[in-house]
Amino acid sequence: MVKIEQVVGIRVITLDEVDSTNEYAKSIVREVPEGTVVVAKRQTAGRGRKGRSWTSPEGGLWLSVILKPPKVDPRLVFVGALAVVDTLADFGIASGIKWPNDVWAGGKKIAGVLTEGKVGEYTILGVGLNVNNPIPEELRETATAMVNFTGVKLPLERVLERLLFHLDGWYRVLKERPEIMMAKVRERTFILGRVVRVVEDDDVLIGRAVDVLDDGSLLLDIGGQLRRVLYGDVSLRFF
């Protein structure tokens, strides 16, 4: 029988409070093995992409996984997104990926993924999942938490255990059979077939999302012209 070695979660560092688990993970990257996880009860300066802030009070799961892949792979973000989708399914919550780095449930954002790395050295895979935490007033239109679906608070330890299990599994699939992971990403990406607005650097593109390609980029149909988008912010409500 082939023994499968666990990578993600071989070591878990738990903190009560930290500015950002991604920052903390970066500061210890050289001292710990690949797969080490930093999880904090609350973050005082949780970050999203492009310097945006990520609200992280007690009750949610805020964690970073230290990965040391041979090269930086932009598809690592999907390891996080797919693991969240599977974790939510374990608790009976249906969700989908809003390319490239959000997970939505019931029409609202329930989780976000932030990958940061240094070429040839490491990638920090940060995942923020709203579990039992309150959603601040100003985000209630767009954000939700697991507790809003279950009606009862969830044991955070159990959610963490499922999330680490799925992160480990999808990281292995990415390394060994990336095409299988990308097929799953396509299946889970709920924006496909819909007209979206994508902001890519200074470009604003409006078109129909038709596919997620094997390299992780989004294929847009803009009035019959196909355009590949490597990275960007997607909005669905822009009319």
Ligand code: BTX
């Ligand atoms: P993003 O840039 O796609 O999303 C950030 C935006 O999401 C914010 O501008 C705000 O509108 C909204 N938002 C803020 N907090 C929440 C929340 N709790 N739930 C839903 N929406 C919210 C997404 O970035 C990537 C987030 C990664 C967060 C993890 S937590 C662990 C790790 N450490 C860290 O500092 N960041 C990552």
